[in-house]
Amino acid sequence: NEHYISSERTAAIFGDPPRDNWRYHIKNDWYVNIEAADKTAAEASLANYVAAVEGRAPRYDMIHPYRRPSDGRIIWVHVLGQVVRNERGEPTHVYGVVMDITESKKNQENLVRAEKMAALGGLVAGVAHEINTPVGIALTSASHLAKETGKVVRLYEAGELGSSDFEDYVQVATEATRLLVSNCNRAADMIRSFKQVAVDQTGGECRLFQLREYIDEILLSLKPRLKKTLITVDVDCPPDIFLDTNPGLLSQSLTNLVMNSIFHAFDDGATAGRITIKVSQPTPDEVEIRFTDDGKGIPVAIRDKIFDPFFTTRRGDGGSGLGLHIVYNAVSGGLKGTIMLDGASDRGTTFIIRIPKMIS
Numbered sequence: 001n002e003h004y005i006s007s008e009r010t011a012a013i014f015g016d017p018p019r020d021n022w023r024y025h026i027k028n029d030w031y032v033n034i035e036a037a038d039k040t041a042a043e044a045s046l047a048n049y050v051a052a053v054e055g056r057a058p059r060y061d062m063i064h065p066y067r068r069p070s071d072g073r074i075i076w077v078h079v080l081g082q083v084v085r086n087e088r089g090e091p092t093h094v095y096g097v098v099m100d101i102t103e104s105k106k107n108q109e110n111l112v113r114a115e116k117m118a119a120l121g122g123l124v125a126g127v128a129h130e131i132n133t134p135v136g137i138a139l140t141s142a143s144h145l146a147k148e149t150g151k152v153v154r155l156y157e158a159g160e161l162g163s164s165d166f167e168d169y170v171q172v173a174t175e176a177t178r179l180l181v182s183n184c185n186r187a188a189d190m191i192r193s194f195k196q197v198a199v200d201q202t203g204g205e206c207r208l209f210q211l212r213e214y215i216d217e218i219l220l221s222l223k224p225r226l227k228k229t230l231i232t233v234d235v236d237c238p239p240d241i242f243l244d245t246n247p248g249l250l251s252q253s254l255t256n257l258v259m260n261s262i263f264h265a266f267d268d269g270a271t272a273g274r275i276t277i278k279v280s281q282p283t284p285d286e287v288e289i290r291f292t293d294d295g296k297g298i299p300v301a302i303r304d305k306i307f308d309p310f311f312t313t314r315r316g317d318g319g320s321g322l323g324l325h326i327v328y329n330a331v332s333g334g335l336k337g338t339i340m341l342d343g344a345s346d347r348g349t350t351f352i353i354r355i356p357k358m359i360s
Helices: 008-013 036-053 102-157 163-203 211-221 247-265 300-305 323-334
Strands: 002-004 023-025 059-067 074-085 091-100 207-210 231-236 242-245 273-283 286-293 338-341 349-356
Touching: 008 091, 036 059, 036 074, 036 091, 074 102, 102 163, 207 211, 211 231, 211 247, 211 273, 231 247, 242 247, 242 349, 247 273, 247 286, 247 323, 247 349, 323 338, 323 349
Parallel strands: 231 273
Antiparallel strands: 002 023, 059 074, 074 091, 207 242, 273 286, 286 349, 338 349
C-alpha cells in the first residue's frame, strides 16, 4: 500500500516536493471525497495493479483520480508500469511512467456531456415530428366538425333541418369526436412520456417508480426512431418490480443500448430484427436486465474494447464511440451496478445489467 517516489517530475504531479522517503498511501489518498463514478475507476485501476503485483498480469495500466495532499485538488493520472521480481518470483519494486491527464479527462467529460445532450435533442426532434400526426388529425377533425355544425345550425335556423340531415350530422360528430379523443390522447401520452424521460435525464434525482411502466415510457419516447426501422422490441418484466434509484441514468442506459443496436446490429435499421428486454430478480435486493438483439453480434476481437471511450467501428458513418461508454458509467457509477457482455451468446448480442433495487 505504500509507494516511494524519487522522481522529481512524478512528485510534482502528485503535489509534493521530491525528498527521500516521499510516499503516498494508495487506499488513503486515492479517492477520499471523490464522486462515485470516479471511485469505480479508481477501484478498477487498483484491481489492475494488484493483478500485476500478484503475477496475474504482465504489467499494469492505470487511469484513476488522485487527491493531491498539498492543495486538495483532484487530478487524473495515467500510470504505465512494470513489476520487478526477485529470483524467487516475489515482487520487489515497480517502475513506470506517470502522466497527468486531467485536461484530456475534462475534454472527454465535455464530449460525453455533449453526446448526452445530442441524444436528448434527437428525442426532442423525433417526438416533435411524431406529435405532428395526431395533432394534425385532431385539427382536421375539429375543423370538419365545426363546418358540419355550422351547416346544421343554419338549417335549423331556417327551419329546414330534416331528420336525415340530423342523422348525417350525428354520424359526422360521432366519428369526429372519436378521432379527436383518440389523437389527443395519443399526443398527450407521447408528451407525458417524453417529459418524464427528459426531466429524469436532466434532473438526476432518485425516486420510486414501477420498472415495467418506466421501460414502456422510454420505448414510447423512442418510437419515432424505431418507426423508421423494421425492428420490434419485446419487454418481459414482472409488473410488481419497483425501484428506488435514479431513473434518468436507467433511461440513458436503455436508450443508448437501443440506439446502439439500431446503428450497429441491423445496418441502420434496414434489416428486420428483434430486441428483447427481459427483467428478473436474482436476489430480493437487485434486478437483472438482459438486453438482447438478434443482429450481427460483436466480433470476439473487439469485445474487450466496447466500453472504452471513443471506440467505434462506425466512425466514418457518424459513430462517436461514446454510447456504450455512457452506459457503462451510468450503470457502474450512479446506479451502483454492473454491466457485462454475455460472451456465451452465439447469435446477436446480449448485455447483462445488474443494479440494486434501492440506492441508499
